[in-house]
Amino acid sequence: YFPKKENGEPDFLTIIDESHIAVPQVRGMYNGDQARKKTLIQYGWRLPSALDNRPLKFSEFEKRIAQVIFTTATPGEFELKNSKKIAEQVIRPTGLIDPEIEIRPVFEREKNRSQINDVMEEIREIAKLGERAIINTLTKKQAEDLNAYLNTQGFRSNYLHSDIKTLARTEILKSFREGKFDVLIGVNLLREGLDLPEVTLVAILDADREGFLRSETSLMQTMGRAARNVKGKIILYADKITGSMSRAMKEVERRRKKQLAYNKKYNISPTTTYKKIEDMLDVSRK
The missing domain is CATH 3.40.50.300 (P-loop containing nucleotide triphosphate hydrolases)
Structure with missing residues (x-):
């Protein structure tokens, strides 16, 4: 669905707002979906094929994105580890200082x-x-x-x-x-x-x-x-x-x-x- 370069790599920019919440949610979607459906399958409420209709694993999500901008006031470990450049907005236009x-x-x-x-x-x-x-x-x-x-x-x-x-x-x-x-x-x-x-x-x-x-x-x-x-x-x-x-x-x-x-x-x-x-x-x- 998204543009790709000639070599097959993604050719678009992904912006993840409030990434300290969004990234763990993406990571948790697959596991949460599997846990719920396995219980339903175990007790006969769903067919085993229900497991195939699922969210992306986090590793699959990473393969589908290229350039990413994370925006958050409190970056998590993943953002800090995988960001080559970090721009801090510590200085406020109003000159306000973080309270003691x-x-x-x-x-x-x-x-x-x-x-x-x-x-x-x-x-x-x-x-x-x-x-x-x-x-x-x-x-x-x-x-x-x-x-x-x-x-x-x-x-x-x-x-x-x-x-x-x-x-x-x-x-x-x-x-x-x-x-x-x-x-x-x-x-x-x-x-x-x-x-x-x-x-x-x-x-x-x-x-x-x-x-x-x-x-x-x-x-x-x-x-x-x-x-x-x-x-x-x-x-x-x-x-x-x-x-x-x-x-x-x-x-x-x-x-x-x-x-x-x-x-x-x-x-x-x-x-x-x-x-x-x-x-x-x-x-x-x-």
Whole structure:
């Protein structure tokens, strides 16, 4: 279906956006498809020939592409290993610097004070200033429970997770930006792709619970939600520093050094990103 050179090699450019997610998905499609169909064949729901109608193996996918551009804020091992040239977009046109990271304990025995007590103090100050905060939890249940608790304590908060329908999510994000509530609590959906310039605090609860939601990539993506505002601040609640935390913090520090040096060299003052708040219906009409 795609153009080829005279020698049979592919003659087109492949662009893979958000490659840190897309590449593992391509890699996993074949195995996932085979696992599902083998069970169906085993119990007589499908004929063995069903295995032939399948996605490409990753090795087959690689043979069908030639030149590739990966675009991602957090490249994975495959992209880094197979890229001859890497172009970094560390410097922002607004001069914004990646926020500093602060680590606080999940629980302080001396003060009998938990991460929830601490984050409540932070968001109380943020609400006074008319700013916004994002709190990242490990599970949807935790997000809902924390939201309910904050509401009983007089905070204006809401939660966002995959059980909420897409259009409802858009309305929640719009209300958040408009200041109808000050705190947005979520799990995986608050990781990437959200441009929320009003957010000045990202608090990640239980940051030392090593796993998919607290991997280096996940931490980097979640912390990036505070990088649109000049007052951006990140708090990681952890009783120990995991390997993922350490790598993420080193990467942020590396970027900060470059950004600070660039701003100093060209006398740039960081400014908060401005983005118009649009209604979902207005966007669909366009």
